[in-house]
Amino acid sequence: MRNKIIPYNPKLKLLARQLRKNSTLPEVLLWQKIKQRAYGVQFHRQVPMLNYITDFYCHEIGLAIEIDGSSHDHSFLYDAKRQGELEAYGVTFLRFSNEEVKKNMFSVLLVIEDKVKELVD
Numbered sequence: 001m002r003n004k005i006i007p008y009n010p011k012l013k014l015l016a017r018q019l020r021k022n023s024t025l026p027e028v029l030l031w032q033k034i035k036q037r038a039y040g041v042q043f044h045r046q047v048p049m050l051n052y053i054t055d056f057y058c059h060e061i062g063l064a065i066e067i068d069g070s071s072h073d074h075s076f077l078y079d080a081k082r083q084g085e086l087e088a089y090g091v092t093f094l095r096f097s098n099e100e101v102k103k104n105m106f107s108v109l110l111v112i113e114d115k116v117k118e119l120v121d
Contacts, residue, residue: 003059006089008048016053019046026067026101027055033109034065039116049091052082061119062091065112069098092119 023031023045034043034056043065047057056065064086068079083093094115096108 004062004090005059006049006086006091009051010048012048012051012053016046016048019053024067024069024098026069026096026098029105030056030065030067030096030101030108033105034112039113041116041120049086049089052086054086057091058116061116062089063115063119064091064093066093066095067098067101068095 027045031043031045041058041060041063043056043058045056047054047064049057049064054064055067057063066079087093092115094111096111100108
Protein backbone atom coordinates (compact mmCIF):
# COMPACT_ATOMS: atom_id res chain seq x y z
CA MET A 1 0.00 0.00 0.00
CA ARG A 2 2.95 2.34 0.53
CA ASN A 3 2.73 5.47 -1.61
CA LYS A 4 -0.15 4.03 -3.60
CA ILE A 5 -1.84 6.78 -5.55
CA ILE A 6 -5.60 6.36 -5.59
CA PRO A 7 -7.16 7.32 -8.95
CA TYR A 8 -9.33 10.43 -8.86
CA ASN A 9 -11.70 12.48 -10.95
CA PRO A 10 -9.56 15.31 -12.42
CA LYS A 11 -12.56 17.66 -12.20
CA LEU A 12 -12.08 17.64 -8.41
CA LYS A 13 -8.67 19.35 -8.51
CA LEU A 14 -10.14 22.85 -8.66
CA LEU A 15 -12.62 22.12 -5.87
CA ALA A 16 -9.83 20.68 -3.71
CA ARG A 17 -7.79 23.84 -4.23
CA GLN A 18 -10.79 25.97 -3.22
CA LEU A 19 -11.34 23.85 -0.11
CA ARG A 20 -7.69 24.31 0.88
CA LYS A 21 -8.09 28.08 0.57
CA ASN A 22 -11.32 28.05 2.60
CA SER A 23 -10.51 25.59 5.39
CA THR A 24 -12.69 25.38 8.47
CA LEU A 25 -11.25 26.35 11.85
CA PRO A 26 -10.91 22.70 12.99
CA GLU A 27 -9.09 21.85 9.73
CA VAL A 28 -6.68 24.76 10.23
CA LEU A 29 -6.06 23.80 13.87
CA LEU A 30 -5.33 20.16 13.02
CA TRP A 31 -3.22 21.07 9.99
CA GLN A 32 -0.97 23.20 12.21
CA LYS A 33 -0.24 20.06 14.25
CA ILE A 34 0.25 17.44 11.52
CA LYS A 35 1.99 19.35 8.71
CA GLN A 36 5.71 19.19 7.91
CA ARG A 37 6.14 15.51 8.80
CA ALA A 38 5.16 16.08 12.44
CA TYR A 39 4.71 12.32 12.87
CA GLY A 40 7.42 11.23 10.48
CA VAL A 41 5.02 10.99 7.54
CA GLN A 42 3.69 13.66 5.20
CA PHE A 43 0.02 14.58 5.16
CA HIS A 44 -1.67 16.53 2.39
CA ARG A 45 -4.84 18.64 2.66
CA GLN A 46 -8.02 18.19 0.62
CA VAL A 47 -6.87 15.25 -1.49
CA PRO A 48 -9.02 14.05 -4.42
CA MET A 49 -9.53 10.28 -4.37
CA LEU A 50 -11.98 8.46 -6.68
CA ASN A 51 -14.96 10.86 -6.81
CA TYR A 52 -14.36 12.28 -3.34
CA ILE A 53 -12.08 14.66 -1.47
CA THR A 54 -10.58 13.68 1.88
CA ASP A 55 -9.67 16.34 4.44
CA PHE A 56 -6.15 14.97 5.06
CA TYR A 57 -4.32 12.06 3.48
CA CYS A 58 -0.92 10.43 3.86
CA HIS A 59 0.09 8.49 0.74
CA GLU A 60 3.01 6.85 2.56
CA ILE A 61 0.79 4.83 4.90
CA GLY A 62 -2.66 5.14 3.29
CA LEU A 63 -4.20 7.08 6.18
CA ALA A 64 -7.11 9.48 5.67
CA ILE A 65 -8.27 11.83 8.41
CA GLU A 66 -11.74 13.33 8.24
CA ILE A 67 -13.11 16.11 10.39
CA ASP A 68 -16.87 15.90 10.53
CA GLY A 69 -18.72 19.14 11.02
CA SER A 70 -22.37 20.05 10.73
CA SER A 71 -22.29 19.33 6.99
CA HIS A 72 -21.92 15.65 7.91
CA ASP A 73 -24.91 15.56 10.29
CA HIS A 74 -27.32 14.33 7.62
CA SER A 75 -24.88 12.48 5.38
CA PHE A 76 -24.11 9.32 7.35
CA LEU A 77 -25.01 6.98 4.48
CA TYR A 78 -23.01 9.03 1.98
CA ASP A 79 -20.00 9.13 4.32
CA ALA A 80 -20.23 5.36 4.92
CA LYS A 81 -20.44 4.64 1.16
CA ARG A 82 -17.52 6.96 0.45
CA GLN A 83 -15.41 5.49 3.23
CA GLY A 84 -16.21 1.94 2.10
CA GLU A 85 -15.17 2.64 -1.48
CA LEU A 86 -11.88 4.16 -0.36
CA GLU A 87 -11.22 1.37 2.16
CA ALA A 88 -11.50 -1.07 -0.76
CA TYR A 89 -8.31 0.61 -2.03
CA GLY A 90 -6.61 -0.03 1.31
CA VAL A 91 -7.20 3.41 2.84
CA THR A 92 -7.49 3.53 6.63
CA PHE A 93 -9.77 6.20 8.10
CA LEU A 94 -9.73 8.22 11.29
CA ARG A 95 -12.77 10.43 11.95
CA PHE A 96 -13.04 13.27 14.43
CA SER A 97 -15.79 15.78 15.04
CA ASN A 98 -15.23 19.53 14.88
CA GLU A 99 -15.80 19.63 18.64
CA GLU A 100 -13.16 16.96 19.33
CA VAL A 101 -10.57 18.90 17.37
CA LYS A 102 -11.43 22.23 18.98
CA LYS A 103 -11.86 21.05 22.57
CA ASN A 104 -9.76 17.92 22.88
CA MET A 105 -6.81 18.33 20.49
CA PHE A 106 -4.43 16.43 22.78
CA SER A 107 -6.52 13.25 22.58
CA VAL A 108 -6.99 13.65 18.81
CA LEU A 109 -3.24 13.91 18.34
CA LEU A 110 -2.64 10.83 20.49
CA VAL A 111 -5.04 8.80 18.34
CA ILE A 112 -3.31 10.02 15.17
CA GLU A 113 0.14 9.28 16.59
CA ASP A 114 -0.90 5.75 17.60
CA LYS A 115 -2.45 5.03 14.19
CA VAL A 116 0.60 6.36 12.32
CA LYS A 117 2.91 4.16 14.43
CA GLU A 118 0.66 1.14 13.81
CA LEU A 119 0.61 1.68 10.04
CA VAL A 120 4.35 2.42 9.77
CA ASP A 121 5.28 -0.81 11.59
